[in-house]
Amino acid sequence: MGRKLDPTVKVKRGPGRKARKQKGAETELSKFLLLPIERAARKQKKQTSKKPGSDDDEDEDEEEEDDDDEEDEKDDLKEDEEEEEDTVQANFDETETFKLPAAADRAKEGLLQMDLQTIHQRIRDNVDVLSHFSEKREEGKERSEYLSLLRSDLCTYYSYNEFLISKLMDIFPVSELIDFLEANEIQRPVTIRTNTLKTRRRDLAQALINRGVNLDPLGKWSKVGLVIYDSSVPIGATPEYLSGQYMLQGASSFLPVMALSPQEGESVLDMSAAPGGKTTYMAQLMRNTGMIVANDANADRLKSVVGNIHRLGVTNAVICNYDGRQFPKVMGGFDRVLLDAPCSGTGVISKDPGVKTGKDEADVLRSAHLQKELILSAIDSVNADSPTGGYLVYCTCSIMVEENEWVVDYALKKRNVKLVPTGLDFGKEGFIRFKERRFHPSLKLSRRFYPHSQNMDGFFVAKLKKLSNTIPTQQKPASTPEKSNMGKKQKLKPEKSETPIITKKAGVKSENKKSDGPKKAKIAKLDGETSKKSAKPNKKQKVKELNGDSTKEVVIEKKKGSQFEKNNKTKNKNLLKKNKNRMGKNKFKKLKNMVGQ
Amino acid sequence: MRPLTDEETKTMFEKLSKYIGENIRLLIDRPDGTYCFRLHNDRVYYMSERILKLATNISRDKLVSVGTCFGKFTKTQKFRLHITALDFLAPYAKFKVWVKPGSEQSFLYGNHIMKSGLGRITENTAQYQGVVVYSMADVPLGFGVAAKTTQECRMVDPMSIVVFHQADIGEYIRSEDTLT
Numbered sequence: 001m002g003r004k005l006d007p008t009v010k011v012k013r014g015p016g017r018k019a020r021k022q023k024g025a026e027t028e029l030s031k032f033l034l035l036p037i038e039r040a041a042r043k044q045k046k047q048t049s050k051k052p053g054s055d056d057d058e059d060e061d062e063e064e065e066d067d068d069d070e071e072d073e074k075d076d077l078k079e080d081e082e083e084e085e086d087t088v089q090a091n092f093d094e095t096e097t098f099k100l101p102a103a104a105d106r107a108k109e110g111l112l113q114m115d116l117q118t119i120h121q122r123i124r125d126n127v128d129v130l131s132h133f134s135e136k137r138e139e140g141k142e143r144s145e146y147l148s149l150l151r152s153d154l155c156t157y158y159s160y161n162e163f164l165i166s167k168l169m170d171i172f173p174v175s176e177l178i179d180f181l182e183a184n185e186i187q188r189p190v191t192i193r194t195n196t197l198k199t200r201r202r203d204l205a206q207a208l209i210n211r212g213v214n215l216d217p218l219g220k221w222s223k224v225g226l227v228i229y230d231s232s233v234p235i236g237a238t239p240e241y242l243s244g245q246y247m248l249q250g251a252s253s254f255l256p257v258m259a260l261s262p263q264e265g266e267s268v269l270d271m272s273a274a275p276g277g278k279t280t281y282m283a284q285l286m287r288n289t290g291m292i293v294a295n296d297a298n299a300d301r302l303k304s305v306v307g308n309i310h311r312l313g314v315t316n317a318v319i320c321n322y323d324g325r326q327f328p329k330v331m332g333g334f335d336r337v338l339l340d341a342p343c344s345g346t347g348v349i350s351k352d353p354g355v356k357t358g359k360d361e362a363d364v365l366r367s368a369h370l371q372k373e374l375i376l377s378a379i380d381s382v383n384a385d386s387p388t389g390g391y392l393v394y395c396t397c398s399i400m401v402e403e404n405e406w407v408v409d410y411a412l413k414k415r416n417v418k419l420v421p422t423g424l425d426f427g428k429e430g431f432i433r434f435k436e437r438r439f440h441p442s443l444k445l446s447r448r449f450y451p452h453s454q455n456m457d458g459f460f461v462a463k464l465k466k467l468s469n470t471i472p473t474q475q476k477p478a479s480t481p482e483k484s485n486m487g488k489k490q491k492l493k494p495e496k497s498e499t500p501i502i503t504k505k506a507g508v509k510s511e512n513k514k515s516d517g518p519k520k521a522k523i524a525k526l527d528g529e530t531s532k533k534s535a536k537p538n539k540k541q542k543v544k545e546l547n548g549d550s551t552k553e554v555v556i557e558k559k560k561g562s563q564f565e566k567n568n569k570t571k572n573k574n575l576l577k578k579n580k581n582r583m584g585k586n587k588f589k590k591l592k593n594m595v596g597q
Numbered sequence: 598m599r600p601l602t603d604e605e606t607k608t609m610f611e612k613l614s615k616y617i618g619e620n621i622r623l624l625i626d627r628p629d630g631t632y633c634f635r636l637h638n639d640r641v642y643y644m645s646e647r648i649l650k651l652a653t654n655i656s657r658d659k660l661v662s663v664g665t666c667f668g669k670f671t672k673t674q675k676f677r678l679h680i681t682a683l684d685f686l687a688p689y690a691k692f693k694v695w696v697k698p699g700s701e702q703s704f705l706y707g708n709h710i711m712k713s714g715l716g717r718i719t720e721n722t723a724q725y726q727g728v729v730v731y732s733m734a735d736v737p738l739g740f741g742v743a744a745k746t747t748q749e750c751r752m753v754d755p756m757s758i759v760v761f762h763q764a765d766i767g768e769y770i771r772s773e774d775t776l777t
Contacts, residue, residue, distance in 0.1 A: 207734075239701060242766035243736050267651070289629075291651050299661075306662045306777045310681040311769045318648055319662040320655045331654045 017116065021182075119157045123178070126150045130174050150174070154181065160356045164346070167364075170435060171399060176452070183452035184349040184356075190228040190235065191218055192246045193254065193277070195312050196284050199245040201226065207240055221426065222254055224284075244312040249277040252347075252449055252459035256338060256395040257281040259422040259463050263388050264289045266335035269381055271324040271374065274301035276308035278338060283314040292317045293331065297324060325373050328380040335389030339378040341371040341407075343398035347458020350451060368402045372410050379415045384466040392417070395461045399448065401434045404460040408446060409439040416467040419445045424461065427454060598637040598652060598660065605670065609634070609641060612668075612676045613686075615727035616740060620689035640669040641676075643685065661777060680739060680764040681776060683729075687737040690729035692719045694743070694760055701732050704739065705767035710760040712753055722747045728760060739765030 015023070129136040130146055137143075147169070154165050158181045172180055192215075194201040201217070201224055208215060212232035218225030226246075228235055235241065236248055262268045262282050273279045273294035283292055294309070296302050299321050309317050322330055324339070344367050345355045375394055384390045394411075396403050408430075411417060419442040430446035432439050446462035601609065613621055625632055630645045637660060644652070644664025652663045665685070668678040696704055700714025716733055726743045741760040750759050769776075 237770060239705065239732060239736060239738070239766070242705065242769055243738070244766075291648050293651065302661050303774055303777050306666075307769055307773045309662070310665060310776060311766075313684050315665055316645070316648060317662075317664070318652045318655065318660070321659045321661050322655075330656075330659075331651070 017120070114156065116157060119153050123150065123153045123157060126153065127174050127178060158185070158356070159353075161360065163360045164356060167346075167400060171401065179452040180450060183450075183455075187350055188250065188451060188455060188457055191249060191251045192226050192228060192235070193249045193281060194224040194226065194246050195244055195280070196224060197288060197313050198243070199240075204240065204245050207245075208238070211238060211240075218251060218254075221424070222251075222258075225251060225254060227251075242311070247277055247280060247308065247312060249281075251456040252397065252454075253277050254281065255422075255424055255427075255447075255449070255459060256340060256393045256461050257285065259395075259424055259461050260336055260338050260391060260393040261423065262286050262290070262336050266290045266386075266389055267293075267333075269293045269295065269327070269331075269334040269337045269378075271295050271327065271337065271339045271378055271381075272297075272341060273319070274298060274305050276305035278340060279305065279317065280308055280312045280314055282338070283309075283316060284312075286316070288314065288316050290316060293334075294319045295322050295324060295327070297322070325377045327377045332381045333383040333386075334381050335383065335386040335391075337378045337382050337392045339374055339392065339394050341367075341374055341394065341396050341403075343367050343371065343396040343403050344400060345397060347397045347399050347449075347451070347460075349458075351457070364400055364402050367398075368407060371396070371403055371407045375407055375411045376414060379411060379417055379464070379466060380471070382466045384416070384469045390466045391420070392464045392466065393422075393461065394464065395459065397457055397459055399450065399458040399460065401431055401437075404448070404462075405431050405434065405439050405443050405446065406437065408443060408462045408464070411464065412440050412442070414472075416470060416472060417464045418442065418467060420463050420465045421445050422447050422461050422463045427461075430460070430462065598635045598642075598657070598663070601634055601636050601641065605636065605641075605674070605676075606634070608670075608674065608676045609668070612678055616678075616686050616691070616729060617689040618691045620691075623689060624685060634667070635663065636670075637663065639671075641667045643667050643682075666776070678740070678764065679776070680766060680768045683737050683739065683764070683766065686740065687729055687731075690740075692722045692726050692728045692743070693731055694718050694722075694728045694741070695731050695733055696738065698733055701738065704730060704762065705765050707762055707765065707767065707771065709744075709758045709762045710741065711755065712750065712757055712759050713755040715750065715759050718743075718747055718750055718759075720747055724749075727763075730760065730765070737766075739763070739767075 014020075126146055126149060130143070130150070133143060137146075151162065151165050151169065154160065154177075155162055160168075160181075168177055168180065194204050205215060205217075205226060208226075208231075213235065214229040214231065215226045216229065218227050240246060241248075257278050260268075260282070262285055264286050266286065267290055268282055268286070270279045270282065270292060274296040276294065279292060279294040286292070292314075294305055294317050296305060302319060302321055305319055309319065320330075344359050344364050345352060346359065349355050375392075378392050378394070382390055382392050394408060398404065408419070412419070419440075422445065424447050427447035427449045430439075430443045430448055432441055432443050443462075446460065449456055449459040449461075451458055610621055613624075624643070630647065632643060632645050633649060635642050635644065635649065637657075642663045642665065648664050652660060665681060666679060667682040667685075668676055670676055694710070695716035695718070696710060697714050697716045700710060703714065704710055710730070718728075722728065722743050724743060724746050727740065728743050729740045730738045732738055739762070741763045744758050744761055745753060753759070
């Protein structure tokens with residue numbers, strides 16, 4: 001179906017969508033805001049002419065429409081707007097007409113080329129109704145119906161796939177969602193970072209202005225950032241760029257390095273370094289002292305890291321090509337680690353519109369899985385006893401909760417780390433709860449950034465501090481050999497962190513468990529040091545009893561802690577241990593009864 | 598990664614001394630620690646001892662770069678100096694050439710410098726002497742080889758070449774791949 005059925009009919013078209021958008025919100029709103037006299041005139045006309053589809057009644061802007069099936073649509077919308085404007089009148093007509101698109105017409109819509117303007121208006125009306133739902137809703141129509149209509153309209157209008165729109169609708173309230181989607185249509189401003197190893201921001205700004213670049217400092221939160229409004233020379237090819245005085249970098253990429261704030265003389269690991277912007281920023285903060293290991297799994301992208309490092313004059317960097325998950329094995333004990341994990345890229349849709357349709361559930365889950373593995377490796381590479389550090393910054397350029405809060409929450413459960421303030425005083429706080437999931441309350445300290453509110457790419461930053469080098473396991477001390485590094489350090493800490501969780505569930509045994517705290521530590525020491533298996537002779541009895549207790553508790557925990565992993569492994573190991581320190585069946589039963597009462 | 602053999606060290610130092618003369622000592626003994634050269638995949642890397650220790654943990658096939666790459670040895674064991682060494686050569690350069698703003702871009706594209714683009718040149722530059730090229734704002738742009746002595750430069754016509762191009766910072770964009 002062509003838009004113009006009759007090419008000789010010259011229809012006057014107003015400014016297009018893009019032009020109107022550029023003009024700003026006022027022009028869009030003017031469609032809804034009529035003068036009272038016009039409003040009255042409209043009403044009168046409507047009352048006199050009952051027949052739909054007459055061109056006079058339509059809005060001035062809606063001019064290119066298919067006559068046939070759109071008539072109902074148009075009438076509906078027109079009536080929508082009028083109802084909304086006349087807030088005095090009851091709105092029972094509105095959603096009836098709004099609803100019509102539901103069954104038969106929506107099917108028709110699929111085949112027809114729906115006019116984007118119509119869809120856009122319908123979106124706005126829908127959002128308006130949803131924002132004032134109790135007043136503007138139609139009788140008997142559920143919120144979910146409005147939402148499903150909105151969802152499909154948004155998919156069509158902004159070209160997203162269903163999955164992504166649904167996810168976004170979960171994260172944002174409806175009005176903010178529109179802002180977010182609009183912001184993804186336009187580019188973020190170009191920003192550069194001054195290389196303080198070679199120049200100062202003032203001097204650089206002067207030199208660039210002399211070349212004909214229009215720029216401004218980035219904001220009061222950054223001392224090295226500059227935003228470029230326009231330029232008569234290519235920004236990526238000026239002699240200043242080539243001599244390494246600045247680097248093209250998105251504003252959101254400044255944030256994780258500022259949060260990490262590496263100090264001079266420290267050893268830092270950047271696990272996912274390409275193309276090298278954050279690595280070089282860290283080097284400049286460290287003034288080329290200490291050492292940085294820049295790692296990336298992709299050998300081609302590493303070339304850009306090499307190029308950038310040399311260009312910016314960084315001398316304390318080592319570049320390698322490992323899979324990030326191999327990390328503590330290759331080298332560990334870093335003071336600070338930065339992990340800019342590979343993600344689904346939902347925060348940088350403005351740079352890569354392919355994400356709109358290319359990502360689905362499987363992609364997000366796959367990314368989340370990889371990120372979880374990486375964050376654990378990153379945590380293991382940090383040295384908790386570092387005199388100046390012990391920090392890890394985890395960041396992604398995604399806004400999905402599965403890749404952000406969920407991963408950090410996972411890390412909190414699996415390792416001895418805690419969240420600390422990022423030091424970034426702007427941005428939205430991370431989610432503590434999302435749909436059916438509940439995260440640790442300290443997730444409040446992480447930060448989210450959005451294109452529509454901070455005018456930078458979507459980003460998530462979380463700063464973690466490692467509390468101890470021991471790796472807690474969910475099972476009781478009588479287990480994994482990987483805990484051999486647990487020889488000396490505080491075992492009380494990991495165990496205490498688990499006993500509260502367990503005590504909530506094991507109602508009956510709670511008292512015993514609490515009192516067994518120090519005993520467990522002893523057990524841990526004895527069992528953990530597998531080489532020193534020989535228990536002291538005067539403690540043998542006690543040991544046996546304790547072991548009986550511990551094995552029992554282990555069994556109980558296993559049942560309760562079903563969401564904790566490694567059940568099979570530790571079961572076997574527990575059985576082995578059990579065998580080593582068995583007490584007779586009768587004694588065991590006796591104890592069990594004693595403890596049970 | 599291995600230390601350079603005597604032969605290789607000799608070749609490399611010869612090349613370097615063409616640009617910075619005897620100041621090579623200053624590259625090794627620096628106030629903030631000892632620095633050294635190491636060879637990895639035919640490329641010579643300049644790094645401090647601290648980084649050296651760290652880099653030994655990384656396996657040979659996974660190591661991409663350490664410290665700063667100065668250049669590489671070709672198949673016939675000749676040493677080729679890369680632009681990445683510029684930061685270290687520039688402060689110690691003995692003979693310098695300044696380029697006029699108009700011809701800056703031309704040099705950055707890889708062309709030789711003509712008399713018309715020559716701003717200044719240090720006195721007593723011998724022919725075929727290694728020189729470091731600067732812009733008028735004293736920003737190092739690269740290095741080259743003087744085609745004429747200073748005296749001759751004054752006398753030749755504007756269209757003749759005075760400095761042969763060897764390396765320039767435009768290579769960071771033009772040939773990013775060859776840096777590694």
